[in-house]
Amino acid sequence: MVPLAIARQTVREALRRRVMWIFLICGVFLIALGPVFGFLSPKDSQTVLRSLGLAAILLAGLFITIVTCIYLIPVEIERRTIYTILSKPVQRFEFVLGKFLGGFAVVFINIAAMGIVFLLMIRFQEGKVPADMYKGVFLTFFQMMLLAALTIFFSTFATPVLNFFMSFGIFIVGNLSSVTESLTTSRVKATQVAGTLIHYLLPNFGNFNIQNTLIHPTQEITNPDVFIRQNILYALIYSAVLLILAVIIFDRREV
Amino acid sequence: MAAAISIQGLTKKYVDVWQKQEVVAVNNLNLEVQEGEIFGFLGRNGAGKTTTIKMLLGLIFPTDGDATLLGKPMGDNEVKRELAYLPEETYFYDSMTGWDILDYYARLFKIPEPERSRRVQICLEKVRLQPDAWRRSIRGYSKGMRQRTGIAQALINDPKLLFLDEPTSGLDPIAHAELRDIVASLKDEGKTVFLSSHQLADVELICSRVAIIHRGKLLTEGKISDLVAGDYAEVVAQGKELNSVIGQLKEFAPGSEITGGDTLRVTLPDDEKINAVIDVVRGAKAKIISVVPHKRTLEDVFVETVRKEDGS
Amino acid sequence: MQKAVKKMPASVNRRTAPMAVAVVALLGVTALLQKAIDPTARQIHMGEKNISQVSGGLNNEFMLLPLLGFREAAAGLLWVRCDEFFHSGDYDAILPLVRIITLLDPHAENVYVTGAWHLSYNFTDANERSDRRYIAPSEALLDEGIANNPEIPDIKFEKGWQNFDKIKNYTEAEKALQDCIAGPHHDETGVKGTDDYPFAAPLKTLHLLAHTYEKQARLPEALEEWQKALARTEKIMADDKAAGRQQNYANKQMWFAEKHNYAEDLQRYHNRYTTTGHDAINPSNPPLPGVLWPTGPGISPQPWDVALRPAIDVKRPKVLRVYGRFNTADGSRIDCRITDWFYKDRPLVDIKNSFQVNMAETILVDSCAVRKGKFDREMDMSKDPKMYSFSVPTYKIVLSYNPRTTSPHLTDRFGWSGEGMTDSDLTHVYLDNREPLLGTALIAGQGATGPIWDGVTVPWANHSQPVRMVKVTYKVSRKQIMGEAPITAKDIVPND
Incomplete structure (x- = not known):
């Protein structure tokens, strides 16, 4: 499989980038710091540990995903290695898919590493790991997968710097899903139309933030498993959309 | 093919x-x-x-x-x-x-x-x-x-x-x-x-x-x-009596000329007649300065072609 | 900037259309998925829209984090900060943080509970008297917490506790505690009907509810709560035993306490609402007006004349001496309340942005201990101008004695509804006929129409007994509070 060969090579390259390791170490450090903050607030040590840990995974994951994925395609063009690849029997969609799979694998490795540290901390502090904690890490991973697809999509036509701001911007807007949802029922027509478009068309990153239910064991949502399945499906389909768009653009890109 | x-x-x-x-x-x-x-x-x-x-x-x-x-x-x-x-x-x-x-x-x-x-x-x-x-x-x-x-x-x-x-x-x-x-x-x-x-x-x-x-x-x-077709050879000689043989040399190479009173420059389209030219020059007691066979290179072709295009 | 003029190969153009169609179709699918996700997401992200409305003096940079999905972490860190403020005594700084945290993380039940406790208990005057003006925002905060977390028992319990302990509004306390017990709760696996805290009301909820019934003179219901509590404790102990665990000493103590309270209520019910053990009644001496007193063979005493005879002197501006006679046993306390004439107890407050209270309002709640039939207390409000601004022209001073809120040994003397108590100045006798305050009626054959008790089974509630209080209301002017004119018996107005 050509995309897999490209993905494999992408992972090897990405794992050698220092900046990624810095973010990973910061993330792990923040997670490990959870109990320290917990001691400051004994009654809420569990809340602090969980919220800080999940936030650290999200924050580090966010930066790792963006800084990794914005460079995947541009660096090949800059180094001209893309000439050697596309002049071989490699279709452009295979190249985009390979790059995405590679970025996705890097994100997976990082989230998994931080997730393991986080779950170990929980295990250490609370004596057991509630099943929900896995779900939190899991959904963050799918959130980052969607972000990776978005960043790859932008990288087919934007410079890394521009891409950084665009991906970050869309991530912020996408995180305001509760706000955009309320706009869909706005009485001002223009706001309603804009809100509806944003809410239903832009990638909705806010969906994946289920930290609240994890931090408060008593906080229950109806059908959490269905919700998680819907979100995973959403991430997969939306990533596919972004990749197809990326291919449409990259097919026309002069390299 | x-x-x-x-x-x-x-x-x-x-x-x-x-x-x-x-x-x-x-x-x-x-x-x-x-x-x-x-x-x-x-x-x-x-x-x-x-x-x-x-x-x-x-x-x-x-x-x-x-x-x-x-x-x-x-x-x-x-x-x-x-x-x-x-x-x-x-x-x-x-x-x-x-x-x-x-x-x-x-x-x-x-x-x-x-x-x-x-x-x-x-x-x-x-x-x-x-x-x-x-x-x-x-x-x-x-x-x-x-x-x-x-x-x-x-x-x-x-x-x-x-x-x-x-x-x-x-x-x-x-x-x-x-x-x-x-x-x-x-x-x-x-x-x-x-x-x-x-x-x-x-x-x-x-x-x-x-x-x-x-x-x-x-x-x-x-x-x-x-x-690269179009090689030539050039003979340069110096002597006071060369004027007397210039007419003879022009038979081999119409472009032969004497500059500065005593310097002869003969351009030959190929190297076949070099010996004959040298014999004539030596007969006039002149000193042979150089005999250079000019090989046309791709570089010459390239420079000529490009210059010609730019000039036109 | 140069742009390439290009003629795309047919192969590329051919596959664009199907890809574009796929994009549109898949976007349709994600939009539908989003619609399916929204209702659940709403449950999780409740309250997110509000953050933008509050600044609370926080840096704007700080507000960015929550927008990125770090709401809970931000809330957690702020909460740690609150703790520091608390220990450094910077109480005012805590309020905006509590507001922000609960908006950031509407499920931070601890913050609701602690914040409300902080509001209700920690703002005091120089004599450690609570600033009652903070009770309304405190209650509003608890209500918001309950609305955001209907399945979390802790906040409901806190509301019950505050109404029981601080506000002494037993009607509200009972509602909150019953709500706490009712749920809706289920444990982490979704099993409903669990009794396990934190997924269901803790055992203490039953205890407090029982006490709330006691305070409302609804003994049969109190007894029933004690029975439920005992059953739960006994089950815990039995489970421990069945699992071969060592007996938990705390559980055993709990059981003793519950058993004791149950027995005591039973005893009181027995003594108070039946003829058993009472002195013989003197039929020639009918009860005073407003007194529902057991009549019939074997039931005796007349109500006791407590004879509340208060006086108020103003020693210095805003320093009042409240003294007088009150004919009861030592340990009784006369409740004293000084407020703006039109002060409202549970005003609707808007806590969307802050817990600000109206600094122009004045309310003081205090009590005077009775010793040897006398009481005498100085109430100094001059040191706390922020709490006691006295900025309106007219004030209400209420001195009252409620047999339900007094200590149990005194309640026993006069009955939960004050059946055994009266004042020879009948204008002081005050019957609170409000429906929720009606206590258990007397038992049939004992001057009432309730069920007949066999002495074993507790008859079900039959509420018809109003609470009977002794109460004196003064209407005084600002001038009088300031000592420019004396406060005399002429200032006493009819109780409202």
């Missing part, structure tokens, strides 16, 4: 977005390259050589025109199995070893193991990269070693048609000569090589045919021997 590359009216234009000014990178290029030949594609920097190659490989898209490679339309994915491209100044994946880079490219051709390892080894050997460097990261490679790796990656699929963009530029003399020989040896394997270069000496040595492109326009193409 079938045409390995056949280009018809290939054109690439760029528009300056703000001023609506049109820049023509490649202008209505027509060219045929036969199978089995090493074809030199000559031009100054920015003449449109790389643009042409990139169009042929589907990396960029022509404004107009068409081409076939090995009988298939350009950009066709399947024909790429038989192609190879060594871009100019490629910065390979720095952190990888030479072996791993070749292994990666072999994977792109879906070459399975153990064939893959065998191919990698053959290619590395063929470009004479020292075996102790195979498993070292490319970061420590010299420019020549990198270029060898580049050629090795181009050979990984045992291609029928190779596009080499300035494969020898910027190398030390030894590496330069070795790489040139490697390219030359490809001909013996029956491969077609499309060699883009302005290392005219190399091209003259190893290419059978060349084309000269300037500002996107094809100026001339043909066999090197045809292009």
